[in-house]
Each structure stands twice: as C-alpha cells, then as structure tokens.
Amino acid sequence: MGKVISISNQKGGVGKTTTTGAIAAGFKLKGFKVLCVDLDSQSNLSFSAGAETEDCPTIYEVLKEEVKTSFSIQRTESFDIIASNILLSGIELEFTQTGREFLLKEALSSVKDKYDYIFIDTPPALSILTVNAFTASDYIIIPMLSDIFSLQGIAQLSETIKRVKTYCNPNLKIEGILLTKFNKRTILSKEIKGTAELIATELGTSLYKSTIRASVAVMEAQTSQQNIHQYSPKNGATEDYLSFVNELIKRGI
C-alpha cells in the first residue's frame, strides 16, 4: 500500500512544486513506483513533467467523479501523474456536499496498492483542496524559504493540520520542514536555521538535515520539461534533493 505524502505550505513560491517533482523523480530513480497528484490549478508540476492538462481527464474530473482514477493517470519519463487543470480553481464553490473533504482519499484508494509512494503537490492556500490532500495523506512535508517572512502564516497552517487531524485524519503526521533556496554561506544562514528549528518544534516536528541550495538549473529543468536528475545530475541542487530522498528513506518514510 503506497504511502501518501503532501508537500504543503500555504505560502506561494516556497518550492512545493519543485520539491514534489524532484523527490518523486528521485524515488523513481531508486526503483520505487511513484505517482504524483497535481492539486494546484496552476498545473506547474504537470507542465514540468510534460503531462497533458487539456482535453484529457485530470484530477478535476476525478474529484467530480466523472472518470475513474486509473483513467486519469499519465505515464511520463519522470513518474506517473494525475495532472491538474485550471478548472480546479473554481472547486471551492462547486464542491459543497457533505464529506467533500474525503473526495481525494476515496479517489486514491483504488490505485494506492499500485504505488510505493504518492506525492501530492498542494496549492498555495488553505482551501478545500489542501484539506483533501491532508485527509488523504500519511505525511506532510513543509518546504520553507530561508527568510524571515516564512514565519508568517505558520499558525494558520498548524491550525488547519490540527483540524484535519481532529475531524478527518487522526494519523496525519508532519514529517518535517525542508529549507529551500538555502545558502549555507551567508552570515544569516545560522540564524535562519535556528528560527526554522523553533518553528519545527512548535509544529511538533523537526527540521531536515538536508537543505536545498538555489540553482538556475532548477528553473531550466522545469522549462525544458525534464526532471532535475535528468537535466543536470551533477548540479548542487540535484545532489541536495538526492540527499533529501536518502534522508527520507533513512527516516523510514
């Protein structure tokens, strides 16, 4: 039975999509069966994996129960993926029925045993989509930018996780916090790590030993629709993501 892992932070641009794609491709490289679910209506993960987002079944049709989950899965070089579509942005108003928090969990139940890991890229908001992701997940990984503004909004994220644990998914666990675009060489880096450790403790989790450095190769790989491991295997950020995958495996995720 596949483990389900949400990559989440309601702040935009912190590296959720990049981290989802890089670790999913990293786990696949190690021989695991991997599925990604793009729950962000911007469809960046779908695009960067080279998946179709128009004229094909996406997570939108799956959540609306118009297609079977298995029919929406696309096979790409990087990993299998259920793509997203811009229509997802209107879902808050469309889905008003009781039990709407469980739609994704139910949709994934029929394909869970075909995969070792299912990674969910979540939108930059604490919407019904994020609640669906948390309800369907075993773990949450929180990517965080190495700046002081990252503190903002953590209380709301923590509150949402607590509510999902109480009402929808008591076994949900925050696996850890990952510092992204992190520059070890700056004078501020120690201070930022200290702050991130404090946030982690407050959330009842820990800061990962691995950090991800900034590199132009990340954006170049996404633009050329390749995963970072294919695009630039010797790049520093690629090495960082591989050590992160190894750290996750060591932690028994």
Ligand SMILES: Nc1ncnc2c1ncn2[C@@H]1O[C@H](COP(=O)(O)OP(=O)(O)OP(=O)(O)O)[C@@H](O)[C@H]1O
């Ligand atoms: N390690 C990195 N080095 C350089 N650029 C990066 C790195 N990680 C992410 N980026 C770039 O930063 C931008 C935001 O990253 P990403 O899309 O992964 O964040 P996000 O949290 O998913 O954003 P959103 O909230 O909008 O969905 C992208 O242009 C991405 O290419």
